[in-house]
Amino acid sequence: MSLAELIRGRRTIRSFNQTPVARELVAELLQQAAGLYPSAEDAVWRCIYAGTPESRGRLADYMMEHMTGSRLGKWMPGKMIELFKKRFTGIPGHVVVIAGTGPDRQASDRNYAAVCSILQNFQLLGWERQLGMLWDTEPMMQSEDFYERLGIRENERFVGVLHLGYYNKAPRGRARTSAEKKWTVYAGS
Numbered sequence: 001m002s003l004a005e006l007i008r009g010r011r012t013i014r015s016f017n018q019t020p021v022a023r024e025l026v027a028e029l030l031q032q033a034a035g036l037y038p039s040a041e042d043a044v045w046r047c048i049y050a051g052t053p054e055s056r057g058r059l060a061d062y063m064m065e066h067m068t069g070s071r072l073g074k075w076m077p078g079k080m081i082e083l084f085k086k087r088f089t090g091i092p093g094h095v096v097v098i099a100g101t102g103p104d105r106q107a108s109d110r111n112y113a114a115v116c117s118i119l120q121n122f123q124l125l126g127w128e129r130q131l132g133m134l135w136d137t138e139p140m141m142q143s144e145d146f147y148e149r150l151g152i153r154e155n156e157r158f159v160g161v162l163h164l165g166y167y168n169k170a171p172r173g174r175a176r177t178s179a180e181k182k183w184t185v186y187a188g189s
C-alpha cells in the first residue's frame with residue numbers, strides 16, 4: 001500500500017470487535033509514530049493506557065462521574081448510564097493523550113500540533129496493522145474533574161482519548177470538501 005493510499009484509506013472506527021490488542025503493540029506503534037515526527041525529541045507528551053477490563057471500567061467511571069454529576073446527567077436513566085459504561089469498557093483499549101504546555105501560547109500550540117501529528121501517524125501505523133481507532137474529544141471529557149482524576153498537571157493539556165481495537169468492517173469515507181473551496185487565491189495587486 002502506498003503512503004497516499006494509506007492516508008486516503010484510513011477510516012475512523014467506531015465499532016470494534018473483541019479481539020484483544022497487545023499492549024506491547026500499542027507502545028511500539030506510539031514509539032514508531034513519534035519517530036516519524038521530524039523533531040520528536042522536542043515534543044512533550046505522555047499517555048495513559050487502559051487496556052484491561054478493570055482499567056477501562058475505571059476510566060469509564062471517571063468520565064461518567066462528570067456526566068452524571070451534571071444538570072443534564074442527573075436526568076439520565078440508570079439504564080442509559082449502564083449502557084454507556086458497557087459500550088466503553090467493551091472497547092479493547094483506550095489511550096489518553098496528554099501534551100505539555102509551554103511558557104506562552106505559541107509554544108503550547110506548537111507542542112500541541114506536534115502531538116496531534118504524532119497521533120495521526122499513530123492512527124496510520126495502526127491502520128496498516130488492521131487496528132482501528134476513534135480520536136475522541138467529546139465535551140464530556142472536557143472537564144476539570146476528569147482531568148483531576150487523570151492526574152493532569154498544571155503544565156499539561158488534555159489532547160483526547162484514542163479508543164482502539166480491531167474491526168470487522170470499515171465504514172465508507174465521506175465526500176471531502178475540495179481544496180479550492182478552502183482557499184483564497186491572492187492576486188498580484
Ligand SMILES: Cc1cc2nc3c(=O)[nH]c(=O)nc-3n(C[C@H](O)[C@H](O)[C@H](O)COP(=O)(O)O)c2cc1C
Pocket residue numbers: 010011012013134135136137138139160173
Ligand atoms: C482532533 C480530533 C478530534 C476528534 N474528536 C472527535 C469526537 O469528539 N467525536 C467523534 O465522534 N469523532 C471525533 N474525531 C474523529 C472525526 O470525527 C473523524 O476523523 C471524522 O469523522 C473523519 O472521519 P475519518 O477519520 O474516517 O476520515 C476527532 C478527530 C480529530 C482529528
